[in-house]
Structures are given as C-alpha cells and as structure tokens.
Amino acid sequence: MSEDGAPEPEVDAGDHAPDAGTLYDQARWTDDGEYEPLLAEKDATAVEIGDDSPLPDDLTRDSLELPALSEPELARHYTRLSQMNYGVDSGPFPLGSCTMKYNPKFTERVAGLPEAAVHPDRSAGSVQGTLELQAELQDYLGRIGGMDAVTLQPPAGAAGEFTGIRIAAAYHEANGEDRTEVVIPDSAHGTNFATAAMAGFDVVELPSAEDGRVDLEALEAAVGDDTAALMLTNPNTLGLFERDIEAIAEVVHDAGGLLYYDGANLNALLGRARPGDMGFDVMHYNVHKTFATPHGGGGPGAGPVGVTAELAEFLPTPHVRLQADGSGYERYEPAQSIGKVHGFAGNWLVLVRAFAYIARLGDAGLADASARAVLNANYLASQIDYEVPYGPFHHEFVASAGDQDAADAAKRMLDYGVHPPTTKWPEIVDEALMTEPTEAEGMGSLDDLAAAFDAVAAEDDATLEAAPERTAAGRIDQVDAARDPRLSWQALED
Amino acid sequence: MTRRTRGSPYAPGDADDTAAMLDAVGVDGVEDLFDIPDPVRFDGEFGIEPRSERDARRLVERTLGRNDELTEFMGRGHYDHYVPALVDDLASRQEFLTSYTQYQPEVAQGFLQALFEYQSMLVELTGLDVANCSMYDAATALGEAATLSQRVRSVSGDRILVPDRLREGKREVLAAYADGPDLTVESYPTAEGTVDVEGLADALDDDVAMVYAENPTVCGAIEPELGAVGDLADDREALFVLGSDPVALALLERPADVGADVVVGEASALGAGTAYGMGTGLFATREDFLRQVPGRLVGVGEDATDRRAFTLTLQTREQHIRKERATSNICTNQALMALRTAVHVATLGPDGLVDLAEDCVVLARDLAARLDGVSGLRAPVNDRHHFREFQAHTDQPAAAVAADLESEGFAVHVVGEHRIQVCVTDANEPVVDRFVDAMAEVA
Numbered sequence A: 001m002s003e004d005g006a007p008e009p010e011v012d013a014g015d016h017a018p019d020a021g022t023l024y025d026q027a028r029w030t031d032d033g034e035y036e037p038l039l040a041e042k043d044a045t046a047v048e049i050g051d052d053s054p055l056p057d058d059l060t061r062d063s064l065e066l067p068a069l070s071e072p073e074l075a076r077h078y079t080r081l082s083q084m085n086y087g088v089d090s091g092p093f094p095l096g097s098c099t100m101k102y103n104p105k106f107t108e109r110v111a112g113l114p115e116a117a118v119h120p121d122r123s124a125g126s127v128q129g130t131l132e133l134q135a136e137l138q139d140y141l142g143r144i145g146g147m148d149a150v151t152l153q154p155p156a157g158a159a160g161e162f163t164g165i166r167i168a169a170a171y172h173e174a175n176g177e178d179r180t181e182v183v184i185p186d187s188a189h190g191t192n193f194a195t196a197a198m199a200g201f202d203v204v205e206l207p208s209a210e211d212g213r214v215d216l217e218a219l220e221a222a223v224g225d226d227t228a229a230l231m232l233t234n235p236n237t238l239g240l241f242e243r244d245i246e247a248i249a250e251v252v253h254d255a256g257g258l259l260y261y262d263g264a265n266l267n268a269l270l271g272r273a274r275p276g277d278m279g280f281d282v283m284h285y286n287v288h289k290t291f292a293t294p295h296g297g298g299g300p301g302a303g304p305v306g307v308t309a310e311l312a313e314f315l316p317t318p319h320v321r322l323q324a325d326g327s328g329y330e331r332y333e334p335a336q337s338i339g340k341v342h343g344f345a346g347n348w349l350v351l352v353r354a355f356a357y358i359a360r361l362g363d364a365g366l367a368d369a370s371a372r373a374v375l376n377a378n379y380l381a382s383q384i385d386y387e388v389p390y391g392p393f394h395h396e397f398v399a400s401a402g403d404q405d406a407a408d409a410a411k412r413m414l415d416y417g418v419h420p421p422t423t424k425w426p427e428i429v430d431e432a433l434m435t436e437p438t439e440a441e442g443m444g445s446l447d448d449l450a451a452a453f454d455a456v457a458a459e460d461d462a463t464l465e466a467a468p469e470r471t472a473a474g475r476i477d478q479v480d481a482a483r484d485p486r487l488s489w490q491a492l493e494d
Numbered sequence B: 001m002t003r004r005t006r007g008s009p010y011a012p013g014d015a016d017d018t019a020a021m022l023d024a025v026g027v028d029g030v031e032d033l034f035d036i037p038d039p040v041r042f043d044g045e046f047g048i049e050p051r052s053e054r055d056a057r058r059l060v061e062r063t064l065g066r067n068d069e070l071t072e073f074m075g076r077g078h079y080d081h082y083v084p085a086l087v088d089d090l091a092s093r094q095e096f097l098t099s100y101t102q103y104q105p106e107v108a109q110g111f112l113q114a115l116f117e118y119q120s121m122l123v124e125l126t127g128l129d130v131a132n133c134s135m136y137d138a139a140t141a142l143g144e145a146a147t148l149s150q151r152v153r154s155v156s157g158d159r160i161l162v163p164d165r166l167r168e169g170k171r172e173v174l175a176a177y178a179d180g181p182d183l184t185v186e187s188y189p190t191a192e193g194t195v196d197v198e199g200l201a202d203a204l205d206d207d208v209a210m211v212y213a214e215n216p217t218v219c220g221a222i223e224p225e226l227g228a229v230g231d232l233a234d235d236r237e238a239l240f241v242l243g244s245d246p247v248a249l250a251l252l253e254r255p256a257d258v259g260a261d262v263v264v265g266e267a268s269a270l271g272a273g274t275a276y277g278m279g280t281g282l283f284a285t286r287e288d289f290l291r292q293v294p295g296r297l298v299g300v301g302e303d304a305t306d307r308r309a310f311t312l313t314l315q316t317r318e319q320h321i322r323k324e325r326a327t328s329n330i331c332t333n334q335a336l337m338a339l340r341t342a343v344h345v346a347t348l349g350p351d352g353l354v355d356l357a358e359d360c361v362v363l364a365r366d367l368a369a370r371l372d373g374v375s376g377l378r379a380p381v382n383d384r385h386h387f388r389e390f391q392a393h394t395d396q397p398a399a400a401v402a403a404d405l406e407s408e409g410f411a412v413h414v415v416g417e418h419r420i421q422v423c424v425t426d427a428n429e430p431v432v433d434r435f436v437d438a439m440a441e442v443a
Helices: A070-083 A105-111 A127-144 A155-176 A190-198 A217-221 A245-254 A309-314 A348-383 A405-414 A443-457 A461-466 A478-483 A489-494 B014-025 B051-065 B084-090 B109-128 B138-152 B168-179 B197-203 B226-235 B289-294 B319-325 B335-372 B400-405 B429-442
Strands: A045-048 A063-066 A150-152 A181-185 A202-206 A227-233 A257-263 A282-285 A305-307 A319-322 A329-332 A396-399 A431-437 B158-165 B184-188 B208-214 B240-242 B263-267 B283-284 B300-304 B308-312 B391-395 B414-415 B419-423
Touching: A045 A329, A063 B109, A063 B335, A070 A181, A070 B084, A070 B335, A105 A348, A105 B051, A127 A282, A127 A305, A127 A319, A127 A329, A127 A348, A127 B051, A150 A309, A155 A227, A155 A257, A155 A282, A155 A305, A155 A309, A155 B168, A190 A202, A202 A217, A202 B429, A217 A245, A227 A245, A227 B240, A245 A257, A245 A405, A305 A405, A329 B335, A348 A396, A348 A405, A348 A431, A348 A443, A348 B014, A348 B051, A405 A431, A405 A461, A443 B014, A461 A489, A461 B014, A478 B300, A489 B109, A489 B168, B084 B335, B084 B400, B109 B283, B109 B300, B109 B308, B109 B335, B138 B168, B138 B240, B138 B263, B138 B289, B158 B168, B168 B184, B184 B197, B197 B419, B208 B226, B226 B240, B240 B400, B335 B429, B400 B414, B400 B419, B400 B429
Parallel strands: A181 A202, A181 A227, A227 A257, A257 A282, B158 B184, B158 B208, B208 B240, B240 B263
Antiparallel strands: A045 A063, A150 A305, A282 A305, A319 A329, A396 A431, B263 B283, B300 B308, B391 B419, B414 B419
16 A cells, blocks of 8 residues: 555556566556546536426426536546457457447447437337338248348347247137247257247256257256247357257257257358258347447347247237338238237337448348458467367357366456457366457457467466556456445445 | 459458468368358358448448438437537547456456446435446346345345336336346336336235336436335335436435435437437446346456455356356446446536436426417417426327327327326427427427
C-alpha cells in the first residue's frame, strides 16, 4: 500500500514479460488508485416530485436520485469504459461455440435506416417493405438450412430452442401422444437441457461414445415411446461431424420422436450440408453467430426456427407470407400455432443485419466463409503445442491444456493480445480449450494466436496464476464476488 | 470475364496463404477437411446471388422503402422517445458492439461497469434491491416472473392472475412460459382501464401464485389502486408482479412502496426508439429471490491489486453451469440494448427524466382534450390520468377511421369496433397540430 492508503498499481509486466510476438496493454483508467469511478460516484442528484407535478401526489413517487452529468462528461465516461473492453475489431476472438466473426459495418448502416423504424402494430398494407424483407429472410434461411418454413420471432438461440421444443410438443399433442422426454448428448450446450426443462420435459442425458460422437447403442437404449425429441448439434461441440446422422435420425424417427438441430455450429457447414437433408425436423439458426450480426456484449441476437412442411402449421403467430394472389405480403396465424415466444416480432434490427449479410455474401460467399472457418481451425490446431485429442474437426477444435489449468492458461493468453478460447468445456476433454477462430482471421493473425498458445503452454503455473497482467483489471476473485453479492451502486453504500 | 473478387469479403488471405495453410494441415484441398458422408452432402445451390456492398445496401433500402411513410401515434408496449445522438455514438463503439458476454472479466471491465450501472439505475427506479442485466423484452420478462413465482411462492397454487385487458401478445408469451411448469393463466376484471379491486379480490384465493398488474396499463391509464393490489396479493401470499418502463417509473408510484415483489417491463422505452417491437426486458426483484433470478447479474469483486472490479456473478443459477436445473434457459440477452438504455438515462439525468415523464402525462391529457373537441370523437374513454396514451371512442367504425388516417399520413391503434388508441411522446409531439387536423377530417 502507498502512503495514502491506495493500493499500489501493479502493472509490472516485467516479471513475466514475454519479449516476442504480439503483446497487448489494455487501457486502464484509475482515479485515486481505484479504477474509473461509477457514474453515481461522479454525481448524485436528487429531484423532488412536488406540488407542481401534473399528477396528484398519491399517484407519484416522492423523489428520484440519479447522476446529473453533462454530455461531455458522459462521452468521456463511456469512451473510457469502451477502452477497457475488447471486441472483435481489437484482435482475435477464438471463443469456441460462439462464432465471433467480423461484423460488417454496412449492416449497421442498414439497421439504422429510418424506414426500418416502424411500429409492430402497423397495418400490413402500410409496412409491405418490412413484411417483404421478413419473407425474403425466411426464404434465405429455409434454403440455407434445407427447411420448408422459418419463423423469425425467437429473439435468441435459447428462445429458438424453446420455440422448437414447444413445436415438437404441439406436434405430439396433435397426434394424441403424450411424450415426456427430451434426449440430449452430454456434450451439448447447457441451453438444450435448460430449454427442455423449461418446456416441461424430463431430460435424458446421452453419454458420448469414445470417439466423441453419439453412441448409437446408447441412443437406441435411450429413445422410446416417451421420446419427444433428440436435440443435437452437428458438428458437435468437439467440431466433429456426426457421421451416423442418418442412422441417428432413423432411430429417433422410428421411435416416433423428432430430431432437433441446434444451429450454433452451422458456420461449419454452409453450402456443404444442410440440417434438413440430414433428417432434422426442427432447427434454430444463431444469426449472431453464422450470419455475423454483432454479439453486443451478450446480445441482442436472434434465433429463427426452421421446420419441415409437416410442422409448419405449428409455427408462432403471426407468420408472414406472400399473399396467394401475389399482390403483397400478409401476416397470418398458422392453423395450430404454438402462440408467441416474443411480445412482438423478435429482434427485428438484428434480422435486418442478417438479411443484409446473406444478401452480400450469396452462395459463393457463404460457402467460402465455411471453407475458411474450417481451414483456419485446422491450420491453427496444426500450429500449436497443446494436444487436440479428437478429430477430424471442422470450424472448431478442443485442445487440452494438459497439466495446466485451462482457466489459468486462458487468463495468460489475454496478455498476448488475443482473447482466449472457451475453457473447461466440453468436459470430455481434460482442461479443455475450445477454439473457434472463424474465417475472420488471416494466416498472420492465426500465427499470432498460435504463438500465444505456445508461449502460454511453455510457461509455469506461477506465471499463469499471476495472469493477466496487461488487462484493465488484474485477476478477479469471482468466488469472493459471489459470496458477498453487491449488484448495484446502492449496495456499495451499505 | 472472371471477377477477381470472389468468396467472402470478410475472410482475409490470398491463394498463397491458403496453399501454405493446406500444406501445413497436410491436405490437398479445403474440401478434404469436411468429414461429411456422401448421402448427406449438399451438392445443390441456395440460389442466393452475391452482391457488392453497394448493391446489398440498396436491396435493403429499396425493400424497406416500400413501407409507407406514416407518422405513428402508437404505443401499447412499444414506445418511441427521441434517442440522443450520444446513445448511437457510444453504442456503436466496436469495443462494446462487437464484444462477447463478459466471461473473461479482466478484459471486459468497461461493459461490465456499464451493465452494473444499468442495474443500479433500475434499482433506483423500482426501489427493489436487485435488477438483472436484461431479458429479451417485457413479455418474456413477465414469463420469467411467472416461472420464478412457481419456484418461490409460499402457497401451493398454480394460478397466475393477469388483467383482462392485457395485451394479447404478452398474454400468449406468458402462457408459453407458464405451460412447462403447469401454471394456469387467468384473467381478473378491470374497470376504466385499471384494476377492478373488488373483482380482483373475488378472483383471488390461496391457489394464486402470482398477481400481475401494469402501471401505466396497456391503454395508458395510471393505476390508482396499486397499494390495494399489493395488499391483496400479499394477503394470499401471492407474488405481486408489476409491469412498467423506465420513463413511467421516474414519476409514478415507486414499485417498492406498493409492495411489488418483481418489476418487469420495457427498458427499451429509453435508448432504442421504434424498432418493430424489438425490446429490452426489464427485470428487478427483492433480495429474497436473488438466487432465483433468471439471466445474468453483474457484481462487484476485487482484483489481484485489491481494486474494485466487476464480474458476472452467481452464475450457478445459469444454464451453462446448472443445465436443466437452471433458473432459465436464457443465454444471449439484450446487453447492448441495456447499455443504450443506461446511456439514455444518464443523458437525461434525474431532471430530464422526470421532465420527460411529466411531459408524457401532459401531452396525453392535452391531446385527449383536443380530440374530445373533435366531432365524432370522445376522449379519453377511461376516467383516469394517462401516461403517453389513451383510448378514444369513434362514432364511425374505428377501422375506417384508422384507414382514412393512413391516407392522411398517420397511424393509430384500432382496439375495438368504435375505439382507437393514441400515443403521444416527445417524438411525435411536433406534429400534433397536423394530427388533430387530420382526425377532424376523418372522424
């Protein structure tokens, strides 16, 4: 501690400083030894709601206390915060399962068009442009996934899963069947399990085979009269294509169940394989992954759902289509619609961006995106010292940090100017480093990434545990933060 | 002529790089990397023609250009307030826009702090202890509140009571969320656009897990009996869930003061503008239910230098850890929209926010009075104070009035055979005179 009691800045990258390759020093703003103050620490102004209010006082609150800061002060506050944040344009972002692509700038411009800013309750006749774009995007996505009908309403991937599983439930109910179970491989995304439970199903977890894929025998044992659906990601979270997909589909369909495709890994397959052709009945698309809409620090995304013709009548309402006489577009309620999964029409401005991206790339661009994504993953894996136990993988691979702690290794990678991979998942690989470089990286940047992997692989545990050193904040004690939850600036005053 | 530019424009590298990379991997061509059995190989085409950036942009412009240019006087859950340029500017910074969920907090302090500040603003606005850093929209936040009520209710009930005038879309989303845990959604009566307290009392029994009310209600009425609603719910040990938005919360009764257990609503009333219904789900609750909160929470911790730092916390509630036992399946949320709301709130400050809220009362009151003076109209229908919007009776069929209004360049809601709903804010206030003239033409 320094004389005034403020903690000494510990910016001494010299201890473990690498001296080659790309290094990264993130901006770090401090004030009296603490990081950038909160808005509420910069100002707190209370406003009384008094006699001059247009409402009687029994209908109003007494006062409101918020920061009162000028625009220049706010511009500086948030600009500093942005400098303490890392985006795709900052450097490589190879988070496995997340598909952190480059987000084209022009899609931001089209999402900002004033013509896009219409109210969802507008008459169909007055928003023909919006309905046409929706219908065109439904058509694009249907072709890309090999699906007959697509809804754009689900606002995220998990919402797409919820929609798809509810469609499966409605389908079985319409057939007079009471099916209570959803089968999910142990390596699946956590959302799959949570979605099935939320929709009221029992989860049957399927152990992976030794090769990391679906174990057909285990599948045959798991499915039966109670099976509503199997939820599957293909390629799976290890990047492996489920080679037995036709047999898997047959097993599930023979038991009367439906096959659900989790679209998180669709970027591996564009133009090479389509879920509809593999036997999937329902799927969701993650447009913030496959179709390059920005992740926005966690959202908004969009999770359109595609279905076979047989399931189209269960899609959420309203659905959009070209009128029978071709004169325009209309909204309608599908015959056995599951209802709604979003208050209005989903994350519209995200969908506009996705439409623009697909229209820009077309067949050749989409196929090329997948080719480059898969080549990049394979090239990167070939250049790193960590072992990659499962293959052949596609757009992502899961390396093992071996004797190192994967979370510590990831923290250390931050010092090398790259975002680390997803860590410690899937659990089938010890100390997993799940890596998806996407097509957005060139060979030089992949070499930088490989250098970062290898530098970290060669470092000792003490160095990893001390990392990161060059980021805005040092290692954060998350266990301690959870033990004493303080979730607002008001809680800090207590 | 063969075009030299092919493939994805967002994938770096030339043919030499590709050859070197293939060589390093040890394959002859990139297709060798796809381990896809022939029967499921796709050998067709999507039939989507690649376009230049200019052409792709013009395609969207041309398509959306087919929307009629109408000035909207519309609300009912999706509101338009002027969004300051600072919001667009800061939310466009790539460090925010293109970043991921903050699972590596050391390199994402900026976004975490912005979300922590967003949560804090909602704590002030609601008076509740905890706010999460967003759900998809008001309707899904309400659905999540229902599943929370099922987990925490101290009664053994499975009934969810909502106002009979609840927006249909919101009710359908709620029903979807209620279906899994076998909750039943039922209506209680309203009068003059707000809760019929006696009717609610009659509908309540010990089987009720949750009572939902809105302030303002879907027809814009300000609820005069919120405290009574809270008491009734409390008497039956049902959860009291209140729907609102950050502008209304700045002026109307503080939810904590009327006994609200959960507040849900549209945070996108600030920071977003009209976006065809794209929203931001507000979700706040009492500390008692902290471990039952759906979605992400940002908390305070310390880093290795003992400084205060921010991190996602209590993640054991979430799907990526707890799987089928998670509080919700939500993963991707509306983080950037929450940041936009926070910047908008900060830009307004407490004075600006309360001024804006009071304007919403005065603008609605004045416009209702002016429309009431138009022959063929009566407004407001409900004998209540209003916020932003109100319903009006039309002597002529409402659908015909609305259609004629479209020809005059305006859009309103049709909510009954002889009833329209009109919403006025700072966004459309400059053209109120023309709107009233148009109403006089068509009513």
